[in-house]
Amino acid sequence: MTYRPLFFITGLVLSKMAVFMYFPMILAFYTGTFGGMEFLLSIIITHLASIVFLYLGGEKQRSHLGVREMFLLTTGVWILASLFAALPFVFIEHISYSDAFFETMSGITTTGSTVLHGLDNMHHSILLWRSILQWLGGVGFIVMGVAILPFLNVGGMRLFQTESSDWSDKSSAKTRQVALDILLVYITLTIACYIGYRFAGMENFDAVNHAMTTISTGGYSTSDSSMGHFSNFAHWNAIIFMFLGGIPFLLMIRTMQQKSLTPLWQDAQIQGFAKLIIACTLSLTIYLVNSDQFSWLDALRLSMFNVVSVITTTGFGLDDFLTWGDFSIVVFAGLLFSGACSGSTSGGIKIFRFQIAFSLLQRQLMLLMHPHALFPQKYNNRKVSDEILRSLVAFILAYMATIAVSTLLLTAFGSEAMISLTASITAVSNVGPGLVPAIGPSGNFAGFPDASKWVLSIGMLMGRLEILTVAVMLTRHFWRR
């Protein structure tokens, strides 16, 4: 194992990240609010670290990276970058480094759980930094999910392998082009979302932040009451852009290139995603109206907002759905695992895995009745090989195992069983809020002991990197010479 590529890439990433720290610094200095000097200090430290890492990494070598180096790189860069991105939280909010790292990891993985109180009166510089972290994490992960993870065949993602996920030299130009296209779509959507929020009556600063945390399905807000602070029109705008954040960006690019919506309509995953949203929204709307809690229109808006928010793993809060009754709690508990489409900014198990698992089940039931018949399994007109199936199943198992281990550790560190369980699920699924009041849509993660915060941070990273990417590093074999 050679660590030099890891150091080199980390150096590059840190130098880019320092550039993004300029925005909150400039904001603070320009508006005369708090945090300018603190961000300047963070920038200096990050730049220095960047230089050290670049030095350790040596000359940029276009040497061939081994598979294990790829895994180390994929995981390591996020951890090392977060170590420095956490600095402004320590300097400005005066919280412990554990808290700051948790908040950073929650941001960059687009989870959106928070340990901070009093968002409404918080320094704008730090609010902006939180949103920037989510925005960067969002686009970073799409590119990774398109260019790296299918190539590594993590969790059945080879199903989405395209020419652009080939890392051989001859196609690296093409990969770079796809990454640029994704970035372009991402920026365009962010701006569109910003305009929508402005039309919905949001202040400029709120609109900027929420645009960044909506399209990245991150869910950080500038208000303790989250989306409850804004107009109904803003809620519908959020629904649209959370939905867009949850569909595969490659398909959006193809749609634009072909100037036709057909690639979107015909995609099995998007169909499943839309059907799931409609089914859950309708049943919750009926449930809410039947139990006399809201009028039809309010029930529809609140149901759809929360359903889309949880399925896309955004985690924006709007009215505390924990108070809606037990039926809704169970629906949302199920949706916590769901996630939206692969190749989007959303976390979770993701729709395509449920669809393939469900078709496997149907196929096995048919096989029980006709043991000698042949039922080839397909998805989106592509054959689902046994290899992809095994890889997908391994993902789901590892997902559940990660949640189980995290829950056990959290209770061992003294938390209640249900808090531990839903905190673990929401962390690994990158959703944000849990399903018990303490950490619910209007709750906070500050109450956990430090050890639990580190466990949850690792859980968020594992969820973000499709579990197996990180799990492979937990095997002894990985570290063998």
Place this chain on the structure above:
Amino acid sequence: MTYRPLFFITGLVLSKMAVFMYFPMILAFYTGTFGGMEFLLSIIITHLASIVFLYLGGEKQRSHLGVREMFLLTTGVWILASLFAALPFVFIEHISYSDAFFETMSGITTTGSTVLHGLDNMHHSILLWRSILQWLGGVGFIVMGVAILPFLNVGGMRLFQTESSDWSDKSSAKTRQVALDILLVYITLTIACYIGYRFAGMENFDAVNHAMTTISTGGYSTSDSSMGHFSNFAHWNAIIFMFLGGIPFLLMIRTMQQKSLTPLWQDAQIQGFAKLIIACTLSLTIYLVNSDQFSWLDALRLSMFNVVSVITTTGFGLDDFLTWGDFSIVVFAGLLFSGACSGSTSGGIKIFRFQIAFSLLQRQLMLLMHPHALFPQKYNNRKVSDEILRSLVAFILAYMATIAVSTLLLTAFGSEAMISLTASITAVSNVGPGLVPAIGPSGNFAGFPDASKWVLSIGMLMGRLEILTVAVMLTRHFWRR
């Protein structure tokens, strides 16, 4: 689809079941306690029904049964038999038919959840009938799990296919021999367990009942305080025979034939079963002692008893483990899914499926590092084919889906989320008690609305028949001509 074999076999089963109703009737008449006439009435009705079914079934035809007929038979017999086995509960306890059917299904599937109050003062005839139901269900399922389910390849059980699970004519004599061997071992163990309980100071009647419900891993008791009513020595006796009820009966037969314990020690599933018990018992013991709740010896006994009780899906209560703290709740929540060995009387997902799933995961992690290497998957020196793997995965998915649907229905019928969830898990896993006080080790299922009781009854049956056996009947294709 022809229904005549179903009617014929049901007729046979009902005539046998009526014979078992003689025992509580005789007990009541002999001791002059209540229930004799009521059992007589039940016997008459069941005998008449048996005759009707035999008439509908026509002559015993040795015609070849289609696969769909086999499934219909496998599920249908249990349901039809339960309809009549429920009669004594209606006549003697004056409960609704829904309650009586729930209690019967809970008995015959060896789940052990109850809707009855005041066991300590209950008529002995009905207590005995509950135990007999569990005892019959226990042995009935072992034979089915050995002779029918591997043949149908339900949930990866082809892994355990032996000559005795071949249903062709030439081997039916052999199958019958294996079934008789199993019955012999089962009776022997029941007697041994009875003797143990007597030595432990139990009254004769209590010892008879608990022997039947221990070896069948059923968990019905004659006292509201379950095993808490009896001596420490009785607890250790229960631990031993619950454990034995949880290991594959075919292996016990082979052990006796070969007069050597080697087949037991060398079995991967038994090894995993034992290791799981030891690991959970030790961590809970340490946890209980560290939190100053019990002395070492008490902590060991209580931990091991409850761990074995839940893993083997017996569900005997002994001290309310819900009060032990959140760490133990999470441990037991995990164990609720576990189940013991395949081919035993226990329910749940079962050890071998976890072992194969875990080895799949390990294999996939190795493949991530060495994409082109070959890692053949084996279990007990037998190759695990892709076919078995798919079937096993389909089982686990269907298991989770069944629990999810049941939970959703229960909340829709008005129960709390956590009650609905743990009631569904404990029903499908055939354990008995849930993990919230209302239905915990000292709780009761009477509070559910009738609709929920039917949902749970179906869940218990599905769990008992390895889910897919019943799920296949829920497809449209199954009922097509």
